[in-house]
Amino acid sequence: MDISDLTALSQKPKLFERSSAKLWDDLHLSKMMLEAHLDPDWDAASRKFSTIDASVKWLSEDIFPQKNINILDLGCGPGLYASRLAKLGYSVTGIDYSQRSINYAREVAREENLKIKYIYQDYLTIDFEPEFDVIMLIFCDFGALTNEERDVLLKKIYNALKPGGLFIFDVFTDRNRDESDLGRRWEVSNNGFWSAEPYLALTETFLYPEDDTFLDQTIVITKADTNIYRIYDHFYTKTTISNVLNKFGYSEHKYYSDVTGAKYREESKELAVITKK
Ligand SMILES: C[S@@+](CC[C@H](N)C(=O)[O-])C[C@H]1O[C@@H](n2cnc3c(N)ncnc32)[C@H](O)[C@@H]1O
Structure with a gap:
């Protein structure tokens, strides 16, 4: 050069x-990302498997224990949360724009006979009716969006949730x-x-x-x-994230230090949010 x-x-x-x-859907980078997702002991593209297990346990036991609900996992990657949730009996749809991750996720679902709908799509273009009880966006991808994309996504998620449905996501804080x-x-x-x-x-x-x-x-x-x-x-605090959520009609925001349900602490580097339509 x-x-x-x-x-x-x-x-x-x-x-x-x-x-x-492209970062996530490039032929080489998506291969490196998938390796990172599937490393059970590395908090890289996905969290360590022990953390994912703890998240799924908390969410399924404390946050949405009723099994006959529809869950949408945005940026589902290779389906690490989707497949665990499907095994517990939930109806799960996963969306991701890494073709490699979606192919891997579909293969796992086929092998393990899991009824999960995986869609290869940019989640900024979703257009669902209010059909989901829970929508998740896990591992701080919310903060990678531009403000404009974030606002588009918050509207689309709101439209896709049933009344009373939950949007569950996490962000990095100003302590990270x-x-x-x-x-x-x-x-x-x-x-x-x-x-x-x-x-x-x-x-x-x-x-x-x-x-x-x-x-x-x-x-x-x-x-x-x-x-x-x-x-x-884009890092957030309780105040800055709640101001954004309020603008789009979400209510009853609950805060935790992470998506395993750890109690919120001022010094936490991450903030998990559960908010309601
Ligand atoms: C940090 S990874 C987290 C994956 C998964 N949520 C997990 O925790 O195992 C972010 C994922 O979001 C996907 N992604 C990022 N932006 C996206 C978009 N606009 N539409 C669809 N998928 C997206 C990436 O391809 C990647 O699989």
């Missing part, structure tokens, strides 16, 4: 400017990161996370304090091309 192009590429972008390439995370890192690899080809990856973390948002921006340079990946992390 022309090195002088790097000066322009490495500038702090406008808030919510998007990546130049601070200014010590800002700065630059680099990585060189012959075949690593970012590409199956030799690459140089230049990562910089930026903060947009006016919108409570961090950005991890990675420029990936291979012999053939240069791509830029931007992963946003």
Whole structure:
């Protein structure tokens, strides 16, 4: 590449400017992501299996114990929550726009004879009637959305919930990161996370304090091309998230420190929210 192009590429972008390439549905990256999802002991693309088990236990025993309900899992990945919930007797629909994850999830459902409907779709384009008792969006994906996407999604979720239905999700809080995370890192690899080809990856973390948002921006340079990946992390507090939810008609918000139902603590790095239509 022309090195002088790097000066322009490495500038702090406008808030919510998007990546130049797909992150979750790229042929190579989706393979790396699926490996991360399926690592039982790694809190990476999915949480550790022990945490997922604890979440499903809490949700199914304390939050929605009645089994004859419809659950929609947005960004279901390879179906780690969907298959556990289906085994407990719930009717589950999972949506994800990683073709690789959806293929894997469908295969597991076929092998284990689980009646789960998996849909390969961008969840920002869903258009359901009020047919779900519970809608979940797990592992802090809510904070990766632009404000506009978040608002679109909150309206769509509200429309898809039955009256009294629950929206369950989690976000990172203002305690998860601070200014010590800002700065630059680099990585060189012959075949690593970012590409199956030799690459140089230049990562910089930026903060947009006016919108409570961090950005991890990675420029990936291979012999053939240069791509830029931007992963946003809009962090929330109880107050900021409840202000957003109130605007869209949600009510009776309940807060926990995580999706295993741990009691809310001021210093928690994550915030799990259960809110009602
Ligand atoms: C951090 S992973 C979490 C996966 C799953 N919820 C879990 O905890 O095991 C985020 C997932 O959301 C999916 N995803 C992100 N944005 C999406 C969108 N707009 N539409 C559909 N799926 C999306 C990704 O493909 C990925 O599988």
